Amino acid sequence: MFNLVMFGPPGAGKGTQSLRIAQRFQLKHISTGDILREEVRRESLCGKLARDYMDKGMLVPDEILVNILRQVVEENRYVNGFVFDGFPRTLVQAEELDQMLEREKLMIKLVLELEVNEDELVNRLVKRATDQGRSDDKPEVIRRRLETYHNQTEPLLHYFRNQGKLVTVHGVGTIDHISDMLYREIEKFHP
Ligand code: ADP
Numbered sequence: 001m002f003n004l005v006m007f008g009p010p011g012a013g014k015g016t017q018s019l020r021i022a023q024r025f026q027l028k029h030i031s032t033g034d035i036l037r038e039e040v041r042r043e044s045l046c047g048k049l050a051r052d053y054m055d056k057g058m059l060v061p062d063e064i065l066v067n068i069l070r071q072v073v074e075e076n077r078y079v080n081g082f083v084f085d086g087f088p089r090t091l092v093q094a095e096e097l098d099q100m101l102e103r104e105k106l107m108i109k110l111v112l113e114l115e116v117n118e119d120e121l122v123n124r125l126v127k128r129a130t131d132q133g134r135s136d137d138k139p140e141v142i143r144r145r146l147e148t149y150h151n152q153t154e155p156l157l158h159y160f161r162n163q164g165k166l167v168t169v170h171g172v173g174t175i176d177h178i179s180d181m182l183y184r185e186i187e188k189f190h191p
Pocket of ligand 1: 009010011032033036053055057058059060061065081085086087088089090092136145168
């Protein structure tokens with residue numbers, strides 16, 4: 001199995017690029033944002049708990065995320081690999097994911113970071129707010145999500161760098177061009 005993590009701030013294009021990568025390399029795309037939004041829509045217990053955090057631009061507690069991930073990994077034993085999109089976002093999540101995969105004799109091979117400057121991120125998120133009407137794309141929530149990223153998620157870059165798994169790709173340009181750069185990095189590991 002070939003497992004990779006797409007990493008980067010909100011608005012970096014993780015979702016778009018993850019979907020393309022999953023299609024091209026026949027991997028299973030796992031977006032924790034999408035899973036949580038679906039739980040909110042279904043009004044499940046987990047969705048009810050998650051909603052307040054999401055609407056404030058805060059991270060949903062690790063315990064909820066770890067449970068979701070455990071289920072997803074268990075339900076997809078026979079896939080070629082996973083593209084994790086929006087997970088892990090904290091050190092606890094990263095360590096749990098490593099342990100979870102290790103128990104199945106699996107591992108994360110590669111972490112692709114999409115690097116995008118702050119002004120561009122805000123522009124994209126504001127535009128997405130108008131196009132898609134996501135309830136967490138309001139200006140004050142956008143600011144909070146970026147702060148949450150810098151405070152709680154960005155420090156994970158050290159963790160991945162220490163593991164020798166981190167590759168950073170510039171995330172500004174055409175979607176096709178960025179995909180090509182990402183594909184090239186993946187093909188070094190997964191021809
Ligand atoms: P974005 O990357 O644009 O913030 P996502 O769709 O990935 O959007 O996530 C939306 C929200 O879902 C986050 O702001 C957060 O509240 C919650 N969320 C998603 N993934 C995680 C995670 N791994 N840990 C904690 N909260 C998460």
